[in-house]
Amino acid sequence: MKVEDKNKNINKEQKKTKGNQELKTFSWKRVLAVTIRILNSFKRDPRTLGLLIVVPSIIMIVFGLAFSGEVKDVPIIIDNQDEGFDIGPISLDIGTNITDFLINDTRVDVYLGSYEDNIQQVEEGKYIAAILIPSNFSEGIYRLSMGYNTVIEIIVYIDATEPNVRASVLNSLYDALAEIRGSQGIQINQIIAHGGSEYTGLEVGMSASMAYVLSFLLLLISLVTLIREKISGTESRLYSTPLTATERMLGYVFGLTIIGLLMIFAIMIFGIFVFGIEVRGSILLLFISFILFGMVHIFLSLFLSNYAENEFQAIQFTPIIVIPGMAVSGMLIPIYSLPDWLEPLSFVFPLTYGVNIIKGIMLKGWGFKELWLDFVILTGMIIIFFVLALITVKDRMSD
Amino acid sequence: MDNYIIEVKDLVKVYKTGNIKAVDNLNLQIKRGEIYALIGANGSGKTTTINVLTGALYPTSGKVRILDYAIPKDRKKTANFIGIAPQEYSLYNELTLEENVRFFSLLYGQSKSEFRERLDHLLTILSLHEKRKTVVKNLSGGMKRRVSIACALIHDPVLLFFDEATVGIDPVQRKFFWDYFRSLVKEQEKTIILTSHVMDEAERADRIGLMRKGKLIEEGIPSELKEKYHTSTIEEIFIKLSDVGESE
Ligand SMILES: Nc1ncnc2c1ncn2[C@@H]1O[C@H](COP(=O)(O)OP(=O)(O)OP(=O)(O)O)[C@@H](O)[C@H]1O
Ligand SMILES: [Mg+2]
Numbered sequence: 189m190k191v192e193d194k195n196k197n198i199n200k201e202q203k204k205t206k207g208n209q210e211l212k213t214f215s216w217k218r219v220l221a222v223t224i225r226i227l228n229s230f231k232r233d234p235r236t237l238g239l240l241i242v243v244p245s246i247i248m249i250v251f252g253l254a255f256s257g258e259v260k261d262v263p264i265i266i267d268n269q270d271e272g273f274d275i276g277p278i279s280l281d282i283g284t285n286i287t288d289f290l291i292n293d294t295r296v297d298v299y300l301g302s303y304e305d306n307i308q309q310v311e312e313g314k315y316i317a318a319i320l321i322p323s324n325f326s327e328g329i330y331r332l333s334m335g336y337n338t339v340i341e342i343i344v345y346i347d348a349t350e351p352n353v354r355a356s357v358l359n360s361l362y363d364a365l366a367e368i369r370g371s372q373g374i375q376i377n378q379i380i381a382h383g384g385s386e387y388t389g390l391e392v393g394m395s396a397s398m399a400y401v402l403s404f405l406l407l408l409i410s411l412v413t414l415i416r417e418k419i420s421g422t423e424s425r426l427y428s429t430p431l432t433a434t435e436r437m438l439g440y441v442f443g444l445t446i447i448g449l450l451m452i453f454a455i456m457i458f459g460i461f462v463f464g465i466e467v468r469g470s471i472l473l474l475f476i477s478f479i480l481f482g483m484v485h486i487f488l489s490l491f492l493s494n495y496a497e498n499e500f501q502a503i504q505f506t507p508i509i510v511i512p513g514m515a516v517s518g519m520l521i522p523i524y525s526l527p528d529w530l531e532p533l534s535f536v537f538p539l540t541y542g543v544n545i546i547k548g549i550m551l552k553g554w555g556f557k558e559l560w561l562d563f564v565i566l567t568g569m570i571i572i573f574f575v576l577a578l579i580t581v582k583d584r585m586s587d
Numbered sequence: 588m589d590n591y592i593i594e595v596k597d598l599v600k601v602y603k604t605g606n607i608k609a610v611d612n613l614n615l616q617i618k619r620g621e622i623y624a625l626i627g628a629n630g631s632g633k634t635t636t637i638n639v640l641t642g643a644l645y646p647t648s649g650k651v652r653i654l655d656y657a658i659p660k661d662r663k664k665t666a667n668f669i670g671i672a673p674q675e676y677s678l679y680n681e682l683t684l685e686e687n688v689r690f691f692s693l694l695y696g697q698s699k700s701e702f703r704e705r706l707d708h709l710l711t712i713l714s715l716h717e718k719r720k721t722v723v724k725n726l727s728g729g730m731k732r733r734v735s736i737a738c739a740l741i742h743d744p745v746l747l748f749f750d751e752a753t754v755g756i757d758p759v760q761r762k763f764f765w766d767y768f769r770s771l772v773k774e775q776e777k778t779i780i781l782t783s784h785v786m787d788e789a790e791r792a793d794r795i796g797l798m799r800k801g802k803l804i805e806e807g808i809p810s811e812l813k814e815k816y817h818t819s820t821i822e823e824i825f826i827k828l829s830d831v832g833e834s835e
Contacts, residue, residue: 421677428641429694430666584659585644587602 235497239504250512253530259356261524262296265310265318267303273326280326282368287321289364295356297524307345310381312558313548317346317357332373345379348386349551353522382468382552391465395550396519398459399481399542402451404510406482410444410489411502419498424585433583437574441486448482468553477549477559480566481542487573488538494580513539541566591652592746592778593617593640598649600635600801609635611801613649617794619745620776622768624789626821627798628829633782634674636798637748640780641671654746665746667695670739672752674782676731678738680724684715687723688737695742702741709737712767714760729755736764747771749781753788765791786822795821799829 230237270283291298303320310318320343322328328340344361348354358376365374380386417423426436456475459465467474488509496502516526517539523531534540541562548554548562556563595615601608609632617623625633638644639651642662651658656665678687685706692702710716713733718726723734732755739747753761765788771777772793783789790809797805805812805828809821816824 420680421673421675422679424643425671425673425677426694427643428662428666428669428671429691430663430696431694432663584642585638587600587604587644587647 233498233500236500236504239501243504243507247507247511250515250530253527259352259521259525260294262353262356262522263299263315263524264290264296264357265299265301265303265306265315266290266321267301267306267318268321269323270321270325271323273330275330280330282326282329283321285368286364289367290360293360293364295360303343303345310345310347313347313552316353317344319344319361329368338373339375340373341375341377343377343379345381347381349382349547350392350522351387351389385468385551385553387551391551392547394459394463394465395547396543398455399539399546400514400519402448402455402478402482403485403513403539403542404506405451406444406448406485407489407509408503408506409447410486411493411496411505412499413444414440414489414493415496415499415502418493427584433581434578437490437577437581440490441483444486445479445483448486449479452478452482465550467550469549469555473555474546474549477545477563480563481538481545484538484566484569484573487570487577490577491573491580494577494582509537513537516540517543519543538566538569590619591616592619592654593780594650594652595640596650598636598639598651599647600632600639600644601647609801610639613801613803615796615803617778617780619778620772621794622772622779622781622792624792624795625780625782625798626784626786626789626795626825631798631829632801633798634750637750637780637782641669641748642666667742668744669746669748670742670744671748672735672739672750674750676735678723678731678734681722683720683722684726684734685719687734688741691738692741697742705741705743706737709740712763713737714763729757729760732756733760745777747777747779749779751782751784753783753785761788786820786825790821797825797828804828
């Protein structure tokens, strides 16, 4: 079409439209314009739209499942040394009765084994309690029922760092005893693991929250920082400079790690000095653990940012990781209390290891000896995320 | 080995999104010490061509050689010799002018003293001395352009790409630029590839290439082109050839 012809057409068009209309102070049309604009933007970004529908459902499902029961399946060791007691033809074996009762109790997950051998396992967190039923247990109960004045003692070596878990074990034991004969006369002698550490909900919750806060904020901040480079157009300018993708990634890592360090300082100072949570293990190890845990999130966001085209998607990634993580990491309810099929999911989330390490060092006084596997896994995650980030990183404009 | 600093043979670039053939069998040869202006209607493929030449965008097919290196294979080897001011001035808004330029200076491996000297020189040419510590966000549109040009020039590259780099720059500054460009080419044998929609700017180039729908449809020295088409301005040739009536 010739330029002159085009101009003629435009002039015709202009005559049709009514110019100089009086401006209204409020117009629903204008409101509608904004509304349609917003909806159109979403329409162009189906991934965000999908996430908006999928994410809440995933989060609700995970939370629902995680909270569907109270604390249950707590792993305990029972060492039943009860030799039984024969009264004429009847033979009493109350130790076995109690053991059977506990085996059938969903609150605990019973393993049979030696008390002495498994105390260490309780210290290391494999079991929550080791229960020792003495050899004269049946005999003692018989004597009690005959009116003799005797003392029967059940020894429970128990991890008391989490009040709700401890209560769950003790309640199931009380219920078992009540079922047999009532607990009068039977003493439950608790030996508290981790050097007598007993904590309130606040202390347990706060230490886990320290890991959580770092996880959540660092992931969000890293993702937003990385996405900002993409959408501002500065990234594509870098493609034609000598900077390689690997150098760029490492630069991001160091920069974000320094930001992470500031967050770690703030979190540790608040947790330890403001809230006064005692650190039973090494503060230095705690600090190093926070750095390692934080770096997992930096590397994760490096990888995820390659899949996010805009800040919406970046922000949507955060709840997908952070909220189910909260439900399955052992932060709210112990991992062994989760439905069986949900349990494996917890091993995928860095938060699981972060919470275990931070709680372990702060509340149980654990060190590298007990936590090495968690450290290895977090380090492995860093390597995996870094490799994935390097594989998926964009070093040229998309076509 | 010939003395072309840029050699493009049968370059094709198809964007997968929308299946658009943005560059269609382009052939281009540019000598060292030339100012070459790429002109053409919106969407004719100028930016796409430049992005391929700088190695930022991979071609669909065809051969590109820059400074005798194969692009995109050896793009990181040529990176230190080329400077780019992209069409969208891509700067870090939250950083100051100096921090932005310093960032690129570091990428190009400059020492602190080299950077200082070079920045001083560029700020004089770009009239930006007082804005040195200003956050880019708070600069005017034309000033941002000038900062973007400073980033492209900081490492004293031999080959420069200016994609509509002078848009929004006032006439006085624009004259400074052109004088400077000329001196770069004359005294230091730099090569400049630029795109522009300002035709009197294009006329100042040594050679002009006119693109239409991804093809280079005309090329030559401005005065010869005007003679060939019997016109007094390049603008007339542009309108005649580039089919502005229906873009694309
Ligand atoms: N990232 C992209 N994805 C898909 N198509 C693109 C992309 N970038 C550009 N195009 C298309 O390629 C064609 C050439 O665009 P290009 O930006 O190279 O034009 P141009 O000559 O620089 O135009 P202008 O004068 O407006 O800057 C256009 O049709 C455009 O829509
Ligand atoms: Mg362009």
